[in-house]
Amino acid sequence: MYNWCSLLAAFLLTQRVGYAQRQEMVMMQYFEGRMSQLEDRLARCDRDMQNYEQKLYDLSKEVRGRLDALNVFKAEVKSQMESAVMRVERVERELEYLETEGPKQPCVEIDEALLEQQVKEEQQKKKVQINLGTDCNMALSAVKSLKIVKRAGDANGSWLKDPSKGSGKVYFFSGSKNSTFLEFTSMKNFTEGNFSQAARRVQLPFPWQGTGHAVYNGFLYYHRADTANEILKVHIRNLTVSDRTLLQGAGRMPAYSLSPHTFIDLAVDELGLWAIHADSDFGGNLVLTKLDKGSLGVEHTWDTPCKSRDAEGAFVICGTLYVVYNSRYGGRSTVQCMYDVHDTIHSEDTPLLFFPKRYATHSSMHYHPKEKLLYSWDEGYQTVYKLETKKKNKVPSI
Numbered sequence: 018m019y020n021w022c023s024l025l026a027a028f029l030l031t032q033r034v035g036y037a038q039r040q041e042m043v044m045m046q047y048f049e050g051r052m053s054q055l056e057d058r059l060a061r062c063d064r065d066m067q068n069y070e071q072k073l074y075d076l077s078k079e080v081r082g083r084l085d086a087l088n089v090f091k092a093e094v095k096s097q098m099e100s101a102v103m104r105v106e107r108v109e110r111e112l113e114y115l116e117t118e119g120p121k122q123p124c125v126e127i128d129e130a131l132l133e134q135q136v137k138e139e140q141q142k143k144k145v146q147i148n149l150g151t152d153c154n155m156a157l158s159a160v161k162s163l164k165i166v167k168r169a170g171d172a173n174g175s176w177l178k179d180p181s182k183g184s185g186k187v188y189f190f191s192g193s194k195n196s197t198f199l200e201f202t203s204m205k206n207f208t209e210g211n212f213s214q215a216a217r218r219v220q221l222p223f224p225w226q227g228t229g230h231a232v233y234n235g236f237l238y239y240h241r242a243d244t245a246n247e248i249l250k251v252h253i254r255n256l257t258v259s260d261r262t263l264l265q266g267a268g269r270m271p272a273y274s275l276s277p278h279t280f281i282d283l284a285v286d287e288l289g290l291w292a293i294h295a296d297s298d299f300g301g302n303l304v305l306t307k308l309d310k311g312s313l314g315v316e317h318t319w320d321t322p323c324k325s326r327d328a329e330g331a332f333v334i335c336g337t338l339y340v341v342y343n344s345r346y347g348g349r350s351t352v353q354c355m356y357d358v359h360d361t362i363h364s365e366d367t368p369l370l371f372f373p374k375r376y377a378t379h380s381s382m383h384y385h386p387k388e389k390l391l392y393s394w395d396e397g398y399q400t401v402y403k404l405e406t407k408k409k410n411k412v413p414s415i
């Protein structure tokens with residue numbers, strides 16, 4: 018009984034073991050099947066992936082190709098637009114120049130107007146002398162008319178007058194670097210004279226750079242070429258260097274991004290001599306420095322909020338810096354930033370001041386404090402802007 022029982026148990030056990038073995042094999046087969054299915058899918062996936070990558074690559078190649086074509090097209094359109102604008106601008110200037118060359122001779126009119134003004138100034142001299150320094154509370158209110166006085170010299174350059182008493186001389190700096198310049202005895206000689214004969218050709222002991230020169234009381238102040246920031250004061254008659262100074266912080270970037278040759282711009286106003294430069298340590302903003310006319314010593318320096326980016330020039334009136342902006346292709350110049358060292362004028366409260374002409378590229382602007390004129394250089398044309406001023410609004414400090 019016991020044996021039979023154990024036999025049965027053994028039989029059942031082997032059955033069970035056999036069953037378990039079969040079960041295992043089935044499972045193994047099942048797993049193998051799944052594995053090979055998965056492997057198949059993986060392989061398919063791989064192929065798909067490669068396909069997909071290839072397609073993506075082809076697509077991006079095509080897109081790149083089209084973008085390139087588009088860029089070429091864009092550049093073409095842009096350059097065509099630019100040259101069209103430039104041509105319009107040229108024709109416009111030629112027309113204006115021819116008009117001024119006409120029988121009415123407005124250049125002479127200017128000269129006469131200036132003479133008249135000078136006579137009046139002579140009469141008012143005493144009054145002016147009392148006012149100077151103590152009561153300089155003028156602000157620019159408008160840039161009025163434009164006169165094209167002459168067409169001479171390079172595309173870039175500068176011309177200016179000596180604003181000190183009794184001098185009507187005109188100084189002419191063609192180009193952006195040279196060691197010579199021309200001196201004319203009067204505006205009349207400049208506009209009418211035989212250009213090569215009327216002028217005195219002055220050869221400086223050291224070359225100048227940029228378009229930011231200033232003349233005052235028979236002295237020329239200029240940025241010495243091939244130095245970072247050396248300013249020279251040279252007596253124009255005997256050509257001796259009477260003073261020199263280094264303008265700290267200047268010379269690492271152009272003062273105005275649209276006039277890349279000028280690193281230091283000098284200006285004369287009712288209060289004296291100023292230097293304008295852009296400082297890369299100061300976000301490329303303009304720095305205004307008051308210099309002593311006599312010794313070139315720095316009297317004071319102001320960091321202004323005015324940017325050098327897209328600026329083409331600047332001038333100072335009664336201690337207020339006016340910065341003129343334009344576009345790279347020449348457009349309508351606008352005073353968009355001012356900085357008043359007396360803190361009575363604020364850019365935010367002042368409307369934009371537009372220049373009268375539509376297309377212009379100014380390589381220099383020099384303010385004449387007595388005449389209230391801006392002597393500027395517009396692609397080889399010597400032009401004069403008449404400025405209108407008003408009394409500064411006394412803003413009560415809060």
Ligand SMILES: *[C@@H]1O[C@H](CO)[C@@H](O)[C@H](O)[C@H]1NC(C)=O
Pocket residue numbers: 191192194195196197
């Ligand atoms: C300097 O000016 C003279 C004429 O004014 C010109 O002939 C010469 O080429 C100029 N030099 C440079 C370096 O521009």
Ligand SMILES: *[C@@H]1O[C@H](CO)[C@@H](O)[C@H](O)[C@H]1NC(C)=O
Pocket residue numbers: 211212213214
């Ligand atoms: C201007 O000067 C040049 C030489 O300096 C001379 O050849 C020319 O004839 C002069 N023109 C006039 C109108 O005097």
Ligand SMILES: *[C@@H]1O[C@H](CO)[C@@H](O)[C@H](O)[C@H]1NC(C)=O
Pocket residue numbers: 252255256257
């Ligand atoms: C040049 O002129 C200035 C002003 O008249 C004078 O101070 C200076 O001594 C002169 N220099 C020479 C070398 O003649």
Ligand SMILES: *[C@@H]1O[C@H](CO)[C@@H](O)[C@H](O)[C@H]1NC(C)=O
Pocket residue numbers: 171172173275276277
């Ligand atoms: C004049 O200056 C502009 C930059 O303001 C420059 O692109 C141009 O080449 C200059 N022209 C000459 C003749 O030097």
Ligand SMILES: CC(=O)N[C@H]1CO[C@H](CO)[C@@H](O)[C@@H]1O
Pocket residue numbers: 202203206210211214215
């Ligand atoms: C006042 C003066 O110097 N005038 C000069 C103007 O230019 C002519 C030559 O074009 C000279 O002969 C004059 O002397």
